[in-house]
Amino acid sequence: MSLTTPIPDNVIDLSHERCPNIVVGVIGAMRALEVGEILQVIATDLSAPSHIAAWSRQSGQKMIEMYREDDCFVFYLQRCPEPVWHRALAEAAGAPKQRKEL
Secondary structure (H helix, E strand, O other): OOOOOOOOOEEEOOOOOOOOOOHHHHHHHHHOOOOOEEEEEEEEEHHHHHHHHHHHHHOOOEEEEEEOOOEEEEEEOOOOOOHHHHHHHHHHHHOOOOOOOO
């Protein structure tokens, strides 16, 4: 834990959930945030650190901090703009392109 703990805009307690439900819960909570806002995640599943870290890298969202406190893992994730490569992959996979309104 750092000397200055981030101040979260939202907290989600996923204690007693198991992966992949933890990652699904994080995705839903992150979608509700504005760019730059911070989500605090609390989890007890031993695989949560590796799964959330991998999701963070793959999605382009920033993991500010992660630490273990008693029997819980605590994560601070910051919502980042969707990376250009992420949109390109979604379009290549057949997701509809978003069009700007004139």
